[in-house]
Amino acid sequence: MNKIPNRKAICDVLLKEAETDKSIVVLCSDSRGSASMTPFADAYPDQFVEMGIAEQDLVSVAAGLAKCGKKSFAASPACFLTTRSYEQCKVDVAYSNTNVKLIGISGGVSYGALGMSHHSAQDIAALSAIPNMRVYLPSDRFQTIKLVEALLKDEKPAYIRVGRNPVEDIYSEENCPFEMDKATVICEGTDVAIIACGEMVHPAYEAAALLKESGISATVVDMYCVKPLDKEAVVKAAQNAKVVITAEEHAPFGGLGSMVSQVVGSECPRKVVNIALPDEPVITGTSQEVFSYYGMNAKGIAKTAKEVLAKI
Structure with missing residues (x-):
């Protein structure tokens, strides 16, 4: 770890x-x-x-x-x-x-x-x-x-x-693809596109693995560059999926979810669901406890993806 x-x-x-x-x-x-x-x-x-x-x-x-x-x-x-x-x-x-x-x-x-x-x-x-x-x-x-x-x-x-505590590695010293102001596609799928930023990227990646066990194929996009947003990556991910899910450690207004929704709505209409902190003072607890409570961990993201896909 x-x-x-x-x-x-x-x-x-x-x-x-x-x-x-x-x-x-x-x-x-x-x-x-x-x-x-x-x-x-x-x-x-x-x-x-x-x-x-x-x-x-x-x-x-x-x-x-x-x-x-x-x-x-x-x-x-x-x-x-x-x-x-x-x-x-x-x-x-x-x-x-x-x-x-x-x-x-x-x-x-x-x-x-x-x-x-x-x-x-x-x-x-x-x-x-x-x-x-x-x-x-x-x-x-x-x-x-x-x-x-x-x-x-x-x-x-x-x-x-950046956060306060260590986060699980997604990349390695030998394998860390990076291009300035360009999102990194961690894995590609055809059912759901999960676009995440910051500390939400690792649970999004874990959620993709959980979804795969259920026969659901997921794309995971690491949108470290929230502004300027990599619109090309957003459009490509959305076009290849049935639904788009965003995940961010932020209020539900004006963040990554709002930006992605604007792009998807104008360029390639798809249902977009934003996983974020609620519009209220959050519960008291560690980051992981808060994420778990609000469905912002791997299990929560996977659960949301399954529920949304079931309604399409």
Whole structure:
């Protein structure tokens, strides 16, 4: 079982690259421990800025440093980064087109028992609504590494959301297909297309295996690039299936499900069912307990697929 969270994978890449690239700077909001950035702060104190609990300042200073030629990586809990500093994300980063990569750590319901104040179930919708902002939810540590390496090579704004805990590996160091802003098709089928992002990709992949045992063929698409959405991958998956299911650790409005529904509705009409968090404060529990309760684990996704197919 993997014990390396995606947030640590981000730090590992930045540690390696900062050895030769002194333009890389990491900023935290009293969150270096939560962001797994303590090793970076210790190794490169001159390339690390501690802003304290001041998310608006965090984003604005990151943008200012980017205007001075730095590659800014601003890490903070997703729940605070995408709400308290929303205006700064919109104006200082996106509108000003600065080379800032916003890292939302402990996304979704990662904070568990801390409840709605610490959950980020609106961040995909909020950040995607900002012109010039890209939104990424890598599904495992290997894809996270590929994504950060790619983002280091461009100068455009981006938001990366990762969870708090380790997630099961989907790929491997030797086999991690990755193309910037292109979804990865993990497996192909003809009955149902499951399009997932972030931590929902692994249960979607497991659900496909469960469905196969019942004679149901499933396509699984890893849509790590929520914005820009890989519309071509969505259309292809939908055209080859009877029904489309989306899975996301997010509210039911404005996220991956909404985006996929728009594309499918206009390009290749199919029934689309969105598996997401409910429009209410979620139950208290670990991520896995929450996913299980709301049918967002492998069994729940497979059950939904069977029920929808039975009605077609």
